[in-house]
Amino acid sequence: MKIFFSICISFSFITVFGQSFLPFHKERPAYYQFADSYDIFYKQAAISIDSFQISGTDTLFYHYPLIDVENGVCYLKAHDTSFVGLQSIRTANSYDHFFNRNGDTILLKNNAVLNESWELFHFNGNKIIATVESMALEAILGTDDSVKVISLQAEDNAGNNIPHIFNNKIFKIGKSSGLVSGYSLFHFPIDTIAFSLVGLENPSQGLNAADLTAEKIFDFNIGDRFDFIGGANTEPSYHALSHETFKVLGKEVLGNGDSLVYTFDYKRLSQFWNQNDYSETSFVGVISDVYVLSEYDFLEKRPFEFYFTNYGNGGGYLYLGNSYYEEGATVKIADEYSLFPQSDDCLGYSTADAPPIEKYAEGLGKVYSYGGDNSLNNYDTLV
Structure with a gap:
């Protein structure tokens, strides 16, 4: 029996390791x-x-x-090897x-x-x-x-x-x-x-984009609740903080399925500090929002594959990261790097008015954004 077992193990080893890798x-x-x-x-x-x-x-x-970097006349090349x-x-x-x-x-x-x-x-x-x-x-x-x-x-x-x-x-x-x-x-x-x-x-194993299509990212369920904290600041004097809650009341699919209309029970508290002055505003009510999936075609891009952004004639890229909202899940991160196309597939770079970095998660939508310029920074994050 031991001899037979050894032969089986040896045969299994040869079968597994003798094939193409x-x-x-x-x-x-x-x-x-x-x-x-x-x-x-x-x-x-x-x-x-x-x-x-x-x-x-x-x-x-x-x-x-x-x-990628281009060692000739370009800062970066949009479609490199x-x-x-x-x-x-x-x-x-x-x-x-x-x-x-x-x-x-x-x-x-x-x-x-x-x-x-x-x-x-x-x-x-x-x-x-x-x-x-x-x-x-x-x-x-x-x-x-x-x-x-x-x-x-x-x-x-x-x-x-x-x-x-x-x-x-x-x-x-x-x-x-x-x-x-x-x-x-x-x-x-x-x-x-x-x-x-x-x-x-x-x-799927590890980081992957299998469930990170626009259809799955913006697929909310009735009763889902999303809590956001956001803010903006201009140092040293101006600061703003917002608390928002969205609870899904209704969902409608329009046309050929490219548009999703959600109705939310919505609450917001906004706080403002400007030097020694303080003020706040609030809102409670029902709102609607439309997600046009074709406007999120860039989410189909693969890591560091160039795409044109929705912020003028700029360019960006995606990469994958670990989700903070679900263990083992992946988020897509859109880094819109203030790249702008030039001639011969070259990309220039602007330091002014950086468009936001955005994160997207399955069934949660856009879960994070950050952006700004030299005078104002703002952020919004799902908690």
Whole structure:
């Protein structure tokens, strides 16, 4: 019986770890957080396939563009290259080909077994060799996954080890998760742009945008109550504070479903301080508000994907964060960075009248906003 058990365990190990470990799955968006680096503007990005095409036995994947620094005449570029490149190729013989900014190939061997090595990258007559250092179960975003650890070592053409910044650095790839940690492939072999996996979809793990569509964000129920605290100040003399309560009394869907009309039982207390003067106002009554979902199309954007804002001819981007209102939930954060388009996809930057940072949560609507200029700051937050 013990012999049979050992054989079963060995067979299971071979079955799980002998299959391909793909760096990404086209049907499974993956979200990554980046370490601070002067080489990039974005702090978060996703592998979320824009489109793909079959060419013979190979598959060509197109990756969505990011806002990023531009070392030429631009402050930023609105549609720059993803950390996995503009496109990548998956071959029938189990390789993924990624391309850096010089057009050089970074090669991941998806079916490599324990202790197997291959040439990951070729540079200046030398090469970086990848070796599968270990394969083991590991908790990834709270779920066990089979994880392959790939270590790197630079060699000359004779196969002798040589010094290099990537020596002993690792990439981790999960059987279900794809890339778990590593370094920007588009910038390779720069070692300052490290990333780690923070979320997945289909199924959802960690940070994810699966339930953060405009339809789900503004889907309130009869009886829901929302309490907000807001304020504004101009230092040192003027301060304002408001307390608001919205209780949903009614809901109506108009037209083709693009407009939601809510009726609220509404209460507000506003307080004002101006030097030594104090005043307050209050209101109690029934109000209505209309949410036009098409006006929130920007919520469909992926992390650090450029969009035009509703505040004039400006630009912004989204990223994901942890919700304060529900454990394990995600909020979408709209950072409208006072970017404005220039020629040739360039973005300029203005320091005047910054539009708000806004946060959105499923079933709660807009839960936070902050903005202002050099003279007045204001905020509004769900409590």
